Amino acid sequence: KNNFAYGPENLVDNRIIIIDEMSMVDILIASRLLSSLHSNVKLIMVGDSDQLPSVAPGDVLCNLIESKEIKTIKLKQIHRQAESSTIVQLANCINSGFLPENLLQRQKDRNFIKLSDNTIVNNIISVIEQGISKGMNLLKEIQVLVPIYKGELGINYINDSIQEKFNPFIDFELNYMGKKFRVNDKVIQLVNRQDKGVMNGDIGYVISLDVENEKVNGLTVLYDFGPVEYDKEEVEDLNLAYAISIHKSQGSEFKTVIIPFSTKYYA
Numbered sequence: 386k387n388n389f390a391y392g393p394e395n396l397v398d399n400r401i402i403i404i405d406e407m408s409m410v411d412i413l414i415a416s417r418l419l420s421s422l423h424s425n426v427k428l429i430m431v432g433d434s435d436q437l438p439s440v441a442p443g444d445v446l447c448n449l450i451e452s453k454e455i456k457t458i459k460l461k462q463i464h465r466q467a468e469s470s471t472i473v474q475l476a477n478c479i480n481s482g483f484l485p486e487n488l489l490q491r492q493k494d495r496n497f498i499k500l501s502d503n504t505i506v507n508n509i510i511s512v513i514e515q516g517i518s519k520g521m522n523l524l525k526e527i528q529v530l531v532p533i534y535k536g537e538l539g540i541n542y543i544n545d546s547i548q549e550k551f552n553p554f555i556d557f558e559l560n561y562m563g564k565k566f567r568v569n570d571k572v573i574q575l576v577n578r579q580d581k582g583v584m585n586g587d588i589g590y591v592i593s594l595d596v597e598n599e600k601v602n603g604l605t606v607l608y609d610f611g612p613v614e615y616d617k618e619e620v621e622d623l624n625l626a627y628a629i630s631i632h633k634s635q636g637s638e639f640k641t642v643i644i645p646f647s648t649k650y651y652a
Contacts, residue, residue, distance in 0.1 A: 391421035400426055406636050407432030412443030435480055436635050465638060470494055505538055505645045506546050512643055513547065521641060523551055524571045524590050528639040529628035532650050543645075544625035551627075557594050559601045561620050566591055566604055573626035573633065583613050586633050588626050 391397050402422060404410065407430040410418075422428065430446060438444035450457050466473050471492040478485050489497050500508055509529060516527050529547070534540045545565075552569050559566045566572065574587040589608035594601050603616045606623070615623065631644075 389417055389421075392417060393420045395421070396423055397421050397426075401429070402426055403429045403431065405431050407446040408434060408436040409439050409632075409635065410443075410445050411439035411441035412445055413441060414439075415443065415445045435476075437632055440632060466494070502538065502647050502649060505647065506543060509543065509643055509645065510547065510550050513551070516641055517551075523627070524569075526640040527643070528634065528637075528641070529643045529645075530631050530634050531628050531645060532631055534630070536649060538645060538647050538649050540624075540628045540630060543628040547627040548625055557596055557601055559594055559604050559617065559620060561617055564620065564624070566594075566620060566623065566625075568592065568594060571626045572606055572623045573629055574622055575624055576622050578622060581613050582610070583608065586637075588629075589613075 400423070404418075409432075419428075430449070432446050434447040434450050438447065449455050463470070463473055472495055475485065475488075475495070489499065498508060498512075513523060513527055513529075517523060521527055529543060531538070531540045531543060536542065548565070548567070548570060552567055554565075554567065557567075568591050570591045572589060572591060574583045574585060574589075577584050587608050589606040591604050592607045592612065593605045595603035595605070595614075601617070603614060604620065605612050605614050
């Protein structure tokens with residue numbers, strides 16, 4: 386309810402605190418957290434300082450490591466990709482400040498396709514079609530990642546384009562504040578709703594619409610943990626998730642990822 390349960394006036398009793406995805410913690414949350422701990426607590430921060438920093442001000446994890454004031458252990462064994470993965474090799478090159486000579490050459494696990502801006506969206510759809518033709522599931526195995534929401538190459542436009550291609554309007558849809566949701570749409574929760582048991586970043590798909598007298602009053606989304614019902618006004622918490630932000634994707638795994646690059650993403 387927008388209030389902290391713990392702080393200087395109500396300290397956390399635990400003697401060991403473990404924080405996961407620490408790169409997402411901004412300086413305000415970090416300050417509140419530290420002020421709620423006893424002086425003899427053991428604090429373990431787990432995260433990747435090479436990921437994007439928090440949305441709010443501060444790059445806390447990276448700054449703490451660079452200060453050399455805290456004990457730091459770096460894990461170097463890769464588990465999400467094979468040791469021979471060219472994605473890992475590319476990431477290491479970028480972290481070192483350069484791009485490899487084979488950047489534009491097709492590799493076994495990645496491929497860069499050079500395009501003009503006005504053909505990017507159509508080519509994203511084409512790549513998705515190729516994946517589906519090979520038996521891949523659009524809702525569970527293919528994810529488009531984009532850095533910004535607005536614009537002709539933003540998340541919202543790309544989502545609308547993918548929706549129209551792969552889940553076109555048939556009979557009913559929930560239309561609210563410019564958002565359109567249909568049965569079988571892939572969606573993402575944008576805020577924490579503990580009363581519903583659904584959290585920011587949870588991804589699911591629409592399994593039914595609440596239709597009464599030809600009017601759509603709500604919908605139901607199936608997540609990994611079960612179904613969640615939304616009234617019409619509550620779908621403000623949702624967004625289509627064929628394309629999601631890179632921030633939202635951190636900590637997740639996808640079989641196939643499509644990422645457009647464009648100078649239009651410059652701030």
